[in-house]
Amino acid sequence: MRILNVDRNWIINWFKRPDAIDQAKQENIRFISINGFSGAFEEENFDGTQKSPIPQELIDNGQALPLNFDDATEEDVEKFGIDFFLFTFGQARMIKEFVEQAIKDNVQTLIVHCSAGISRSSAVSITLNEFINQNNPEDFHINQVEGFLHPPIPNQRVRKVLKETLGVNP
Secondary structure, rough: EEEEEEHHHHHHHHHHOOHHHHHHOOOOOOOEEEEEEOOOOOOOOOOOOOOOOOOHHHOOOEEEEEOOOOOOOHHHHHHOOOOOOOOOHHHHHHHHHHHHHHHHHOOOOEEEOOOOOOOOHHHHHHHHHHOOOOOOOHHHHHHHHOOOOOOOOOHHHHHHHHHHHHHOHH
């Protein structure tokens, strides 16, 4: 499975294309949309969380999984004394179920995004590449070399929790 790691602006611009939703449906593309939780956002849900830029139609039909958590670790909570909304095991299970369904549906492309496409989404992309493509050296290599819009600096909490949930070796 091809796993692309992009930023929020890439997603917004991609969905500005008039054929984007049809292409996503026809090619059975799946999306993991990682959004912020704390702060003032241009577009917010009623609870203050950042809205996903993925069209609701694709969320409703199961092609997209929106998640909200901050780019933070336990160390950040200690260091800054702020109650960040950390990535949870529940969210990791949601990703696992979403990806397992994508595998059953023979999905060929998974696009993962967060705000900058550097930390949260890269942690998810790298870990999913290890989980999904462990026996597919070609896709594994392509994803590691070409799958990133920006150089990755993966969030270590996200990596740790997701690896444990997926059973990927530490």
